[in-house]
Amino acid sequence: MEVIECKNNIKCELGACKNRATHAVKFDRVGIRSRIYACDKCINALYAAIGRTVVPKSVETAKTKTGKGGAR
Numbered sequence: 001m002e003v004i005e006c007k008n009n010i011k012c013e014l015g016a017c018k019n020r021a022t023h024a025v026k027f028d029r030v031g032i033r034s035r036i037y038a039c040d041k042c043i044n045a046l047y048a049a050i051g052r053t054v055v056p057k058s059v060e061t062a063k064t065k066t067g068k069g070g071a072r
Contacts, residue, residue, distance in 0.1 A: 014042040
């Protein structure tokens, strides 16, 4: 998945936004018409919402490949 710059004159698809899209979210291994178009305001709001929901684990609490936890 990647975020690319939108060069077409397409409307933002997120919510009831009426702005023109500046970015497109392009998915891997799917059809050509499977993109989500979003303006700068909506893509920043989406980024903030994902940041509040998905929190990466810290290095100290991540398990090692051996499954014992902690560093050696």
